Amino acid sequence: MSESASVPRLDRREFLKVGASVGGLVLSVGIPSLLRPGSAAAAQQPSSFAPNAFIRIDRAGAVTLVMPMVEMGQGVYTALSMLVAEELEVELEQVRLEHAPPNDALYANAILHVQTTGLSSSVRAFWTPLRQAGAVARTLIVSAAAKKWGVDPGTCRARRGVVYDAAATRHLHYGELVDAAAALPIPAPDSVALKQPKDFTLIGTPVKRLDSADKVNGKAQFGIDAKIPGMKFAAIAISPAFGGSVRSVNEAAARAVSGVRQVVRIEGAVAVVADHTWAAKKGLKAAAVEWDDGPNAAVGSGDILRQLQEQSMRPGAVARNQGNAQKALAGAAQRFDAVYQLPFLAHAAMEPMNCTVRLQKDRCDLWVGTQAPTLTQAVVAELTGLPKDAIKVHNHLLGGGFGRRLEADGTLLAVRIAQHVSGPVKVIWSREEDIQHDMYRPAYYDRLSAGLDASGKPVAWIHRVAGSSVLARYAPPLFKNGLDVDAVEAAAEPPYDFPNIYVDYVRVEPPGIPTAFWRGVGPVKNVFIVESLIDDLAAAAKQDPVVYRRSLLSHNPRALGVLNLATEEAGWGQPLPPRRGRGVSLQAAFGSYMSQVAEVEVAPDGAIRVHRIVCAVDCGIVVNPDTIAAQVEGGTLFGLTAALYGAITLKSGRVEQSNFQDYRPMRMNEVPVVETHIVKSTEAPGGFGESPCACVTPAITNAIFAVTGKRIRTLPIDASQLQS
């Protein structure tokens, strides 16, 4: 390889910009279209107005918003910017965005208590703090203008980055006021008045995403796109069986491949470091790594299922106990028992796992897209022995997260490799490694019993959840008395009036396969289960599924509202062509309400075609209705993909799936029409990124039941069972 071609070309604009003004390393988000002319120069001016960790305004009037949560497609950069801009009184066209550096003290999510993006919590957590941040900054700027003019600040007003006096005869741009504003005492965030919702001009409007422009022309920078001068590229092989180790490596053969620089052997993995990824991949193949499979060599999916079946027989930690469900069940006119079985799932984000590391004696730089920057910083500090502030996490846009990037395993692996490499190294996982060494949505095995009285009303509801506890590993303090509150979310608090309900949880840790959060977490399984059983109960009571649900929602007007809206818009009860049916689902989770009606066709060979999914949403005050619609469309397909195809299985300690041919994503030719209908609400915002993903599966399986009379209790849906 020629010297000139081996070094990646570097575009100056794409270089990470380091600013010292907020007391930490701040990176340009790589959204050049948001850069205002002159702002690059302005950013270097030491004097800018930064009344809090989220906002910086320079003398040129350039407004920089520091994003505490990460953008992984859910639209949070746009939504959070809208919260600030609403109160700061600036146009979104005026702002540029930066990823926040890792700092829990400044950027922790108030719901999760760490600077982590997940659990559909970003808008809920930052709804008040970011509006307050904007209001504090605007108050100071207005006060600075009023002081200059010698008038009462109350007579001035701010609009689009300009302060006007009472008669609007005098005005000053924000940039002209930053020095004066910076000299004023900063009011407490809760001392500034926030706008009433009726006065919102931005919140509630379908603002265009701020990250689109660079995502349609190739400029957007994901972690995998990091370009560090002098970096090498590494391909990795991890022991195919979880917990196995390297037996042999043909290092000489690997090094004989042109462009290969080094073979790195670490515990449980081999990396080949080269001038570019292809040379690294070829070198890895030539290395012909052999493995000792270790303690999990014999584990198969059947073993894990048997373990779940057995362990789910024993009583678990009580999540909910109201009335006397056992007694009510014993006295019920009709009894219904069912078992639900859910598979392991991979995340399979389109951007495979990757991390670029530059490890030096006294610092470690990480270029990565992570949902958990402070966690990443902490575990890398522990691994390297360096102090936390020596671990520089340069966060990026995420090419999909779905919970996978809450984990730091990929970063730790990259750092362990970098410990053997001189200079920066970019570690990219192959798709096969990404799928076979994911951390998986747990498999679950839930047992339910329900009793109906003579009129068909449910008088007893008993639900035992059994499966791995991600929470116990990820956030041990939240795992109390054996109860995983995430695993039972939407099971312990179904939306219906159940006089006697008992829900418990049995922790069952499978051997040889790591588990993790996955989009929709607890509700993605529990809503399927609850809504399937309710549908069965409606059938047992010989009632229409919608009428039956309505009769159980007398105390839950928001749930009833979305159910009514979805079924009206879907034309529930209207005739359909032969072999088609409708299914309904309802959920209350993440602080939001949702109902879906799916229209599904089942062919004689069992093949399923989903034609249309009508969705009704009540997520409180909506920040951006178009983002909600996008999340409905995308989240619905994410859940639908898993329902139709998603399963990770184990054989001989190895994951059997490897790429998109056997871990199937949904494709363009299979996609139903997804419609979104939003309930107008003045309630506080709810979380939403995960809701549609959880709500869709029972809508589909209930529609299949409507067509075929066959109840799906094991996922993914096995079309061969639906032949007729």
Added chain:
Amino acid sequence: MAFTLKVNGTAHSVDVDADTPLLWVLRDVLGMTGTKFGCGIALCGVCTVHVDGTPRRSCITPIESVGDGAVTTIEAIGTTSQGSALQRAWLDLDVVQCGYCQSGQIMSAAALLMATPKPSDADIDAAMSGNVCRCGTYQRIRAAIHRAAGS
């Protein structure tokens, strides 16, 4: 081996093995990261580029097979009328979510419009089903292609 590669109208000299996929030459050697890596075996389409106007999965396109072919990537597709219409439509309809697959989606869509200026839904299914989006933006991609075709 030394190759001369024409990318977006500029000739580049690169020295790599003949079997090196175009994807890694673009990304790692030339530093053009708009073209993405997703699966490595032409199952997801995020690496789609054009060679002489034809869509190719660059992850399985050896550099030796490109020869004198003119490579167009996402960084330059906006200079074509189809590419710029698609980019505009993508923005108008706010298609993107995480955005990682969208380079490939737009490249496949541009090739579709170059061959079929007014595609039907079936044409779109045929041309776009090789492009995976885990965020599930397909509905908007379809609408944006129709919109670009009408403009």
